[in-house]
Amino acid sequence: MAEAVQARSSSKAPSKIRGAIVRFAGDSGDGMQITGSQFTSTAAMLGNDLATFPDFPAEIRAPAGTLYGVSGFQINFSSDDVFTPGDRPDVLVAMNPAALKTNLAALKPGGLLVANSGAFSAGNLKKAGYAENPLDGDSMSAYQLLSIDISKATLLAVAESGLSTKEANRCKNFWTLGLMYWLYNRPLEPTLRWLDQKFKKTPDVLAANAAALKAGHAYGETAEISHERYDVPPAVHEKGTYRNISGNQATAWGLVAASQLSGTGLVLGSYPITPASDILHELSRHKNFGVTTLQVEDEIAAACTAIGASYAGKIGVTTTSGPGMALKMEAIGLAVSTELPLVVINIQRAGPSTGMPTKTEQADLFQALYGRNGESPVCVIAAATPGDCFYMAIEAVRLATKYMTPVILLSDGYLGNGAEPWKIPDVSSLPKIEVKHRTEVEGFHPFVRDPETLARAWAVPGTPGLEHRIGGIEKSFDSGHISYSPENHQKMSETRAAKIAGIANDIPELGIEEGEASGKLLVLGWGSTYGSIREAVRRSRARGLSVSQAHLRYLNPMPKNFVELLSRFDKVLIPEMNMGQLVKIVRGEHLIPAESYAKIEGMPFTVDEIEQRISQLVEA
Amino acid sequence: MSNVVPTRNLTRADFSSDQDIRWCPGCGDYAILATVQRTMPELGVLPENMVWVSGIGCSSRFPYYMNTYGFHTIHGRAPGIATGIKVANPDLTVWMVTGDGDGLSIGGNHLMHCLRRNVDINILLFNNRIYGLTKGQYSPTSETGKITKSTPMGSTDNPLDPVVFALGCNASFVARSIDVEAKHLGQMITRAANHRGGTFTEIYQNCNVFNDEAFEAFRAKDVKDERQIHLEHGKPLLFGADKRKGLRLDPKTFKLSVVTLGENGMTESDILVHDETNQTLAYMLARMPFPQFPVALGVFYAVEGETYNARTEQQVNFSVDKQGKGDLTKLLNSGETWTV
Numbered sequence: 001m002a003e004a005v006q007a008r009s010s011s012k013a014p015s016k017i018r019g020a021i022v023r024f025a026g027d028s029g030d031g032m033q034i035t036g037s038q039f040t041s042t043a044a045m046l047g048n049d050l051a052t053f054p055d056f057p058a059e060i061r062a063p064a065g066t067l068y069g070v071s072g073f074q075i076n077f078s079s080d081d082v083f084t085p086g087d088r089p090d091v092l093v094a095m096n097p098a099a100l101k102t103n104l105a106a107l108k109p110g111g112l113l114v115a116n117s118g119a120f121s122a123g124n125l126k127k128a129g130y131a132e133n134p135l136d137g138d139s140m141s142a143y144q145l146l147s148i149d150i151s152k153a154t155l156l157a158v159a160e161s162g163l164s165t166k167e168a169n170r171c172k173n174f175w176t177l178g179l180m181y182w183l184y185n186r187p188l189e190p191t192l193r194w195l196d197q198k199f200k201k202t203p204d205v206l207a208a209n210a211a212a213l214k215a216g217h218a219y220g221e222t223a224e225i226s227h228e229r230y231d232v233p234p235a236v237h238e239k240g241t242y243r244n245i246s247g248n249q250a251t252a253w254g255l256v257a258a259s260q261l262s263g264t265g266l267v268l269g270s271y272p273i274t275p276a277s278d279i280l281h282e283l284s285r286h287k288n289f290g291v292t293t294l295q296v297e298d299e300i301a302a303a304c305t306a307i308g309a310s311y312a313g314k315i316g317v318t319t320t321s322g323p324g325m326a327l328k329m330e331a332i333g334l335a336v337s338t339e340l341p342l343v344v345i346n347i348q349r350a351g352p353s354t355g356m357p358t359k360t361e362q363a364d365l366f367q368a369l370y371g372r373n374g375e376s377p378v379c380v381i382a383a384a385t386p387g388d389c390f391y392m393a394i395e396a397v398r399l400a401t402k403y404m405t406p407v408i409l410l411s412d413g414y415l416g417n418g419a420e421p422w423k424i425p426d427v428s429s430l431p432k433i434e435v436k437h438r439t440e441v442e443g444f445h446p447f448v449r450d451p452e453t454l455a456r457a458w459a460v461p462g463t464p465g466l467e468h469r470i471g472g473i474e475k476s477f478d479s480g481h482i483s484y485s486p487e488n489h490q491k492m493s494e495t496r497a498a499k500i501a502g503i504a505n506d507i508p509e510l511g512i513e514e515g516e517a518s519g520k521l522l523v524l525g526w527g528s529t530y531g532s533i534r535e536a537v538r539r540s541r542a543r544g545l546s547v548s549q550a551h552l553r554y555l556n557p558m559p560k561n562f563v564e565l566l567s568r569f570d571k572v573l574i575p576e577m578n579m580g581q582l583v584k585i586v587r588g589e590h591l592i593p594a595e596s597y598a599k600i601e602g603m604p605f606t607v608d609e610i611e612q613r614i615s616q617l618v619e620a
Numbered sequence: 621m622s623n624v625v626p627t628r629n630l631t632r633a634d635f636s637s638d639q640d641i642r643w644c645p646g647c648g649d650y651a652i653l654a655t656v657q658r659t660m661p662e663l664g665v666l667p668e669n670m671v672w673v674s675g676i677g678c679s680s681r682f683p684y685y686m687n688t689y690g691f692h693t694i695h696g697r698a699p700g701i702a703t704g705i706k707v708a709n710p711d712l713t714v715w716m717v718t719g720d721g722d723g724l725s726i727g728g729n730h731l732m733h734c735l736r737r738n739v740d741i742n743i744l745l746f747n748n749r750i751y752g753l754t755k756g757q758y759s760p761t762s763e764t765g766k767i768t769k770s771t772p773m774g775s776t777d778n779p780l781d782p783v784v785f786a787l788g789c790n791a792s793f794v795a796r797s798i799d800v801e802a803k804h805l806g807q808m809i810t811r812a813a814n815h816r817g818g819t820f821t822e823i824y825q826n827c828n829v830f831n832d833e834a835f836e837a838f839r840a841k842d843v844k845d846e847r848q849i850h851l852e853h854g855k856p857l858l859f860g861a862d863k864r865k866g867l868r869l870d871p872k873t874f875k876l877s878v879v880t881l882g883e884n885g886m887t888e889s890d891i892l893v894h895d896e897t898n899q900t901l902a903y904m905l906a907r908m909p910f911p912q913f914p915v916a917l918g919v920f921y922a923v924e925g926e927t928y929n930a931r932t933e934q935q936v937n938f939s940v941d942k943q944g945k946g947d948l949t950k951l952l953n954s955g956e957t958w959t960v
Contacts, residue, residue, distance in 0.1 A: 044956070045956055239960055240959070241953065243958075256946070257948055267708050269700075269704060286946060287936045288939035288942070288943040288944065289948075290936060291936075292932055294704075294707065296700065300697060300700065300730075301700035301730055301733070302700075304697045304699075304700025304704060304730075305704035306704060307701055308701035311691055311704070311708075312708035330697075333694075334694050424952045424957065461670075461705070461709065461712050462709060462712060464666070464668045469637070469639075469691070469692065471691065471693065472693065472694055
């Protein structure tokens with residue numbers, strides 16, 4: 001029988017395609033995030049370029065079957081360059097009616113819909129608001145419907161495992177993954193290896209999940225599935241060793257790297273908050289790098305422990321998201337006033353207030369730039385892609401320690417949780433970070449400055465002869481003692497501003513990512529919009545439009561050539577996931593009449609949206 | 621505290637900065653500063669290895685007057701900063717100065733967690749039962765009904781007792797003293813300095829501008845013997861000019877009472893003996909209502925335990941031992957990779 005099956009399936013040779021977009025959607029207890037990340041790992045190992053978008057509810061276990069309990073994971077994998085998780089999926093896997101209801105509109109017309117008919121019970125249909133079962137009749141005729149009772153097939157596949165029905169039912173995500181591996185002609189081994197590791201201690205669960213994975217794959221082989229199979233060949237990557245990396249993992253590793261590159265210990269003060277907690281988790285695993293992680297009582301204490309560590313000569317870091325950022329602001333102001341290095345990482349999420357914790361947004365730019373009392377300039381930088389988080393974390397440490405200043409690194413939920421293939425850098429190619437702790441007593445006072453960088457001396461407790469007092473009260477420029485002198489306050493305010501402005505001499509100029517150095521339209525972005533803009537500009541250029549892309553990684557100070565570069569274009573378009581923040585700075589401070597494309601839906605821009613806006617502006 | 625042995629003879633001058641002191645004339649803070657500066661040379665810690673951290677308020681100006689490292693931070697947050705300093709460099713001796721507003725109102729949360737974690741820092745809380753720097757509003761330790769600018773009809777809050785608070789937080793060392801009792805205060809500071817682990821010392825401090833004579837009822841020379849009881853480990857809890865009054869525990873009601881030796885057949889064997897390791901006794905002594913009972917001064921509780929900073933450091937060392945010193949190339953190449 002097995003041989004016969006083999007013969008039949010091999011007669012169906014997979015057809016080669018450039019790429020595909022697959023979305024897994026199910027109940028938050030259905031394991032869709034694991035399914036998606038396993039599919040991703042395998043695609044990465046096969047050499048596809050890819051981008052992912054995990055989209056999950058804030059509730060840990062929302063009531064089963066509800067619309068708000070749906071968890072999704074979209075992956076775009078391809079033989080070509082991939083910059084985004086893709087707009088509309090080619091394949092939608094819907095594990096229950098609620099997943100179908102909330103995701104069907106995204107599926108491409110004619111796309112493949114894999115539905116777990118076993119979960120389309122009267123109760124689940126009602127919870128999803130379906131009067132009738134949409135899998136019956138012809139309401140899905142716009143798609144290729146593959147209706148399979150995955151629940152039942154899984155129970156059959158794992159019958160021998162000895163698991164309870166409830167536990168056995170949990171294996172259905174691996175059955176589904178097996179089927180998708182069949183569809184895209186992917187090997188099972190990487191996931192089998194992962195299962196071996198993950199369930200080492202529970203052999204029955206391991207065996208059941210492996211059986212389910214194989215059964216899903218076998219179903220594709222044996223069943224009368226008329227659907228064709230696909231092969232997505234590897235992408236052409238630059239030579240090197242690659243891995244898959246998420247933004248939060250890259251951020252954590254960048255911090256570890258910066259600590260190593262500077263030969264200075266790192267202390268993270270943090271308080272758990274979505275979607276930033278994974279950086280705390282990841283850093284906590286790497287204490288053998290001399291990394292200390294403190295989960296403290298609140299966001300304020302998190303910032304303060306980091307400041308205390310910086311004062312004592314370590315690299316003080318605090319990680320958070322928007323609401324936590326608001327709480328830290330007074331402490332950041334203290335680091336501005338005492339001119340201590342401090343790295344603050346904000347994984348932005350939808351606000352205001354609690355907002356939508358698991359949804360992405362870029363609306364904390366103003367908070368980062370202006371969110372403190374008094375004239376309180378800090379350096380603000382932003383990562384563009386998950387892999388870029390690694391380099392920007394290193395850059396944040398470099399600038400904070402060199403200029404004795406807080407540096408705010410902006411990432412967001414989309415970058416933090418999203419993943420991409422990442423070329424592993426050669427450690428020797430990473431920038432050295434020179435940390436100087438002053439020991440020279442002659443001529444010392446705590447605010448004696450480096451004439452070039454204007455950074456004050458970093459004099460660390462324990463150093464003989466440099467005993468001094470600092471605080472949040474204004475200091476005399478000449479002695480560091482408390483000063484209420486009017487002229488001195490003016491001078492110190494100007495000095496603090498000049499120090500931050502001077503960083504512009506120490507950062508790369510703004511470059512063109514895509515397109516010509518001048519033309520009709522420049523699409524300018526910052527942060528996680530990079531991928532959508534890049535792909536939209538590419539497609540528009542392929543249609544012959546005069547459009548280029550530039551992307552800001554340094555928001556304060558901005559690169560020196562910023563105004564000059566923008567002025568080479570007739571128009572500038574700024575897409576942002578907020579109500580238009582960068583655009584206000586460009587218009588208000590730099591007097592460039594840029595157009596805003598502001599979207600605030602808790603979701604990244606689709607390529608299509610930006611492409612349409614480009615067309616409107618260029619063809620107008 | 622640091623084990624570094626001083627290589628030079630230290631005097632009070634080594635710990636006194638050149639800054640003009642800006643407290644009001646007559647403020648109790650002067651007396652505390654003088655006692656601290658006199659006591660520091662005896663502790664065996666060089667000024668460069670000492671950091672004084674404070675929050676905001678009158679008492680928090682303290683670090684400016686110490687010729688050590690000093691950090692005047694933000695309101696209520698000194699425990700966080702002090703914790704970061706101690707964890708980053710456990711060799712430093714860290715002292716923290718706070719007040720009843722800074723430590724128990726805006727910073728109550730941080731103080732609580734700092735104490736229960738047993739961070740190896742010495743905390744001095746100057747309690748004047750008033751907000752001084754903001755010019756005279758009531759504080760979390762002001763008595764109910766306190767009439768101030770913000771409470772012209774009297775405050776409606778119940779006050780908090782700092783020693784009870786610290787005991788409730790499981791602080792490993794809890795003591796109380798008075799600003800002008802230089803000898804006693806010096807002893808408490810020395811005890812705190814020598815205690816391995818976090819310490820909390822409440823110091824009754826007179827604000828002669830906004831809450832003058834707040835502690836006179838038991839601080840004044842003519843009444844102090846009768847109205848103070850000094851706690852000494854292993855010694856009977858006696859007080860009064862001739863030490864004829866004492867504290868007795870009624871075994872039936874489990875309440876303390878004041879008894880007089882020689883009256884109603886009371887002898888010294890009826891008197892409780894102070895035990896610094898008994899948290900329940902510490903709590904009872906801290907909760908004694910005044911003036912029915914005397915005010916307890918001294919070390920209420922002291923039990924050394926493992927510190928937060930030591931445990932944190934051990935984890936780093938343990939990880940290095942177990943996983944080897946971190947190798948960045950190995951980290952970046954860990955897990956699934958592929959080569960093009």
